[in-house]
Amino acid sequence: MSLLKGRENILIFLAEYAAFAREVKITTSMLAKQLDISQQTASRLLIQLEKDGYITRRIVGKETYVKLTERGVNELIDLHVRLRGIFERPVKITLEGRVFSGLGEGAYYISLPGYYSQIKERLGFEPFLGTLNVRLSSSAAIEGRLLLEKAADIVIEGFKDEKRSYGGAKCIKAAFNDIDECAIFFIERTHHDVSVVEVVSPYNLREKYGLKDGDKVRLTVSLQPTFFFNNLLGTSNV
């Protein structure tokens, strides 16, 4: 059932017994039992590994001692490094979409002290008074958006005043066109569908980039791989 078969399986097994540091005494039948293969196969694989320079065997009477060679160790190190890369390198999520004009109410909301102070404190910048509406142009971007909504770790809380209540939002820091600091907002009560995100930035992005409706923009977020794995373990996704 395991993914690993044959030679690599034996090599890893031996390494788990520190066979990179010293000779380890083995028998082919013990190996076979542990790895759920036949004694014959264990024997053949050992011969093969030795022939290919991954291990050395020393046979003393009826006893066999094996040790990984430098090549065998390097093979495992390479694999370890690859997996470390996978599990430790940040994952870039990119949303591409096009600018469009909304009702212009973004500026009003951000200017409200109830939002403004939270944004300033939790995002660490003084927001430009306005949001940039972006309509995501591909299904990949929409998929990414749903992912980022789960990953969004900065919470802007709703509040009330004497007139009405104001909804909350979640957001995540991102790079605008690969350069500028910004945050992607996922607003709780919005009239937009999932193909739309709103961008808040310390800059007037529309002006800085001379953006017109329909212009393409890119939003990039770096996520730690652990996010995906923690997330996976919590769900019953198959």
Place this chain on the structure above:
Amino acid sequence: MSLLKGRENILIFLAEYAAFAREVKITTSMLAKQLDISQQTASRLLIQLEKDGYITRRIVGKETYVKLTERGVNELIDLHVRLRGIFERPVKITLEGRVFSGLGEGAYYISLPGYYSQIKERLGFEPFLGTLNVRLSSSAAIEGRLLLEKAADIVIEGFKDEKRSYGGAKCIKAAFNDIDECAIFFIERTHHDVSVVEVVSPYNLREKYGLKDGDKVRLTVSLQPTFFFNNLLGTSNV
């Protein structure tokens, strides 16, 4: 030439393109080229991986998008955890041997201030005035001894007085019979061969354990795996 073949090779390759986080667009011929297999094999392996629940495939016209399933990710996590265990777990090196009486000069040397103060400072204990001579009883122990000599990271420097010069030594901290603090000494100018080590401890081990010549004792050292790998890369051991 790589150790990995077939399914696991593809799975790791896909993970390197963050296919655990999002759908990745692939073609079987590009996969084949990258992994040095035939296009037909790539196609078959993808079908198999999907059938076995490691990936999902979404085919849109002529484009194929793949994504790892939870099961596929877990398989890689398992492998990663195993390799981490190998490369991060300390390796116990055990030397077994038998006590024997030397010339009794160990006590004299340790009592010399030139040695005593270094031992106290660098080993962090006040040594009992005497060394325990241990003759290693197996080739495995002798192999271990040679390894530990390389790993020995505490240096006791030689010195001179008006009468003569006194040689240096290297040593490494160890556990005596799995319990007591001690250090294994590798003395530069010694009349002993490689089958002999000398043990220094804060305790009178001979008395504490009622040791007679010929009694078996065990010396254990924990080494970080990185030691072996750094060591390997520096040598041309095959």
Place this chain on the structure above:
DNA sequence: ATTACTATTTCCCGAGTAA
């Protein structure tokens, strides 16, 4: 260009068994 079928070859596994 794709993917993936069928046919053929090549390789691998393990039963039987010798030393």
Place this chain on the structure above:
DNA sequence: TTTACTCGGGAAATAGTAA
């Protein structure tokens, strides 16, 4: 008990090719 051979069945890889 060991290890490791031969050999038959079957799985895996590729060539050829269809769609």
